Amino acid sequence: MKMLKTILKQFVxxxxxxxxxxxxxxxxxxxxxxxxxxxxxxTSCMICMKxxxxxxxxxxxxxxxxxxxxxxxxxxGQCAELCKFGALSVDPAYSSSARPDERGVETYEITYVxxxxxxxxxxxxxxxxxxx
Amino acid sequence: MTGKRTVVPFxxxxxxxxxxxxxxxxxxxxxxVEAIPSIGYVHRGLESLVDRREYSDFVYLAERICGxxxxxxxxxxxxxVEGLMGIEVPARATYLRTMWGEYSRLHSxxxxxxxxxxxxxxxxxxYNAWKIRESILNELEATTGGxxxxxxxxxxxxxxxxxxxxxxxxDKRLDDIEAEMQEMSKVFLSDYTLKKRLVGKGVLxxxxxxxxxxxxxxxxxxxxxxxxxxxxxxxxGDISFKPVTADGCDGYARCEVRCKxxxxxxxxxxxxxxxxxxxxxxxPVKGNPDGEFFSRSEQPRGEVIHYxxxxxxxxxxxxxxxxxxxxxxxxLVAMLAGAELADVPQIVLxxxxxxGCMER
Ligand code: SF4
Ligand code: SF4
Numbered sequence: 001m002k003m004l005k006t007i008l009k010q011f012v013x014x015x016x017x018x019x020x021x022x023x024x025x026x027x028x029x030x031x032x033x034x035x036x037x038x039x040x041x042x043t044s045c046m047i048c049m050k051x052x053x054x055x056x057x058x059x060x061x062x063x064x065x066x067x068x069x070x071x072x073x074x075x076x077g078q079c080a081e082l083c084k085f086g087a088l089s090v091d092p093a094y095s096s097s098a099r100p101d102e103r104g105v106e107t108y109e110i111t112y113v114x115x116x117x118x119x120x121x122x123x124x125x126x127x128x129x130x131x132x
Numbered sequence: 133m134t135g136k137r138t139v140v141p142f143x144x145x146x147x148x149x150x151x152x153x154x155x156x157x158x159x160x161x162x163x164x165v166e167a168i169p170s171i172g173y174v175h176r177g178l179e180s181l182v183d184r185r186e187y188s189d190f191v192y193l194a195e196r197i198c199g200x201x202x203x204x205x206x207x208x209x210x211x212x213v214e215g216l217m218g219i220e221v222p223a224r225a226t227y228l229r230t231m232w233g234e235y236s237r238l239h240s241x242x243x244x245x246x247x248x249x250x251x252x253x254x255x256x257x258x259y260n261a262w263k264i265r266e267s268i269l270n271e272l273e274a275t276t277g278g279x280x281x282x283x284x285x286x287x288x289x290x291x292x293x294x295x296x297x298x299x300x301x302x303d304k305r306l307d308d309i310e311a312e313m314q315e316m317s318k319v320f321l322s323d324y325t326l327k328k329r330l331v332g333k334g335v336l337x338x339x340x341x342x343x344x345x346x347x348x349x350x351x352x353x354x355x356x357x358x359x360x361x362x363x364x365x366x367x368x369g370d371i372s373f374k375p376v377t378a379d380g381c382d383g384y385a386r387c388e389v390r391c392k393x394x395x396x397x398x399x400x401x402x403x404x405x406x407x408x409x410x411x412x413x414x415x416p417v418k419g420n421p422d423g424e425f426f427s428r429s430e431q432p433r434g435e436v437i438h439y440x441x442x443x444x445x446x447x448x449x450x451x452x453x454x455x456x457x458x459x460x461x462x463x464l465v466a467m468l469a470g471a472e473l474a475d476v477p478q479i480v481l482x483x484x485x486x487x488g489c490m491e492r
Pocket of ligand 1: 041042043044045046047048049059082083084085086087088
């Protein structure tokens with residue numbers, strides 16, 4: 001009897017669920033959906049590869065390829081934050097589904113820019129320290 | 133009891149418990165005499181990854197120890213690194229961390245209440261709890277960008293700020309959520325069938341809870357005032373609240389504590405929004421951690437401890453996590469002794485087991 005009010009209420013209010021494919025899913029501006037790469041801006045500095053916590057990104061300087069495994073990527077957004085050249089950004093739309101044989105690997109060709117000796121790069125600094 | 137002893141295996145895959153824990157139940161005449169737990173089905177070796185990932189990247193991995201308490205794991209880890217390096221976090225960042233921590237408590241408790249209703253066969257209550265949880269998740273997604281894995285904590289502060297307009301809107305939306313939760317928790321606490329299946333089941337006396345080191349809602353439901361939040365970490369020092377306790381010592385008391393903590397969390401969030409200081413949300417971090425540090429927090433399930441040791445390089449040398457589920461396993465074994473076989477699934481559920489969390 002105590003629940004009667006709750007039960008009766010269910011008959012009058014609108015459904016709380018959405019008819020998903022017909023009605024698009026709710027997203028916010030800052031939702032982390034998937035990583036978008038812009039090959040024209042990348043200078044193959046390899047920061048994203050070194051700092052990705054799930055090792056989803058591979059930068060091959062010799063072959064001029066930048067690869068992301070979307071199934072490995074945990075969409076933490078760290079690479080987009082660290083890329084100094086603005087080549088990476090996070091899009092609010094979730095990445096589309098893929099067949100297992102595709103495995104969601106995306107490969108881009110990059111214009112390899114020979115890196116100048118960076119003055120203040122914590123990564124290289126560390127390596128110099130290690131070598132000494 | 134004079135019956136023949138039989139061993140009934142429970143798990144690792146069980147319909148009411150979607151997590152892999154195995155219990156060997158020694159039963160005699162439908163009564164459990166002894167429960168022998170065995171764990172290790174989902175061990176991922178996350179703790180040893182610290183020597184291959186930089187401490188600042190490891191925040192994202194620490195966050196993935198558990199899918200439900202994710203925010204508290206990352207904030208506890210950051211708190212540990214900040215303690216090691218002596219970083220002073222801006223006040224606004226600690227307030228935001230506290231707010232998100234309380235939001236994760238709300239979403240964890242609602243998830244548990246839903247799953248528990250589902251395990252007892254009360255489907256409409258399950259839908260109700262998860263419907264309310266959805267609005268909590270929307271708030272989290274709108275402020276952090278993630279629904280269950282927020283990814284918003286970093287060493288030295290937080291990665292995102294929340295505008296003051298959004299916070300005041302949140303205040304109003306919370307009132308609606310609170311009204312819905314009121315209705316739902318009334319059913320949990322007064323429904324005849326639920327009471328029948330919970331009162332007096334899985335008893336853990338106050339002394340036993342203390343001696344076995346129970347934490348979180350399990351300890352508080354046995355009358356122990358155990359709450360790390362009272363130690364005043366993050367912004368809890370500025371907030372007035374009293375740990376929720378119950379003295380039933382049984383499954384019903386655990387349900388009651390979680391229901392009441394929902395309202396406590398809403399109250400804390402209101403206070404946080406009212407007292408939100410202005411300013412930056414992060415400070416630049418320089419140097420590497422050196423030394424050792426114990427970092428404690430109150431997760432939805434109880435106390436979590438992150439032990440960190442650094443040696444002045446980018447990688448920590450040791451990282452050890454003690455999660456609340458692991459701490460509560462001895463209490464679970466004590467609760468099961470003497471219980472009836474048919475009650476075992478919901479007694480296991482009352483400690484809110486999270487096996488992924490327990491085995492890291
Ligand atoms: S995407 Fe950015 S961080 Fe990664 S290699 Fe290119 S420039 Fe460097
Ligand atoms: S979003 Fe995170 S996991 Fe994904 S590629 Fe970037 S750094 Fe790696």
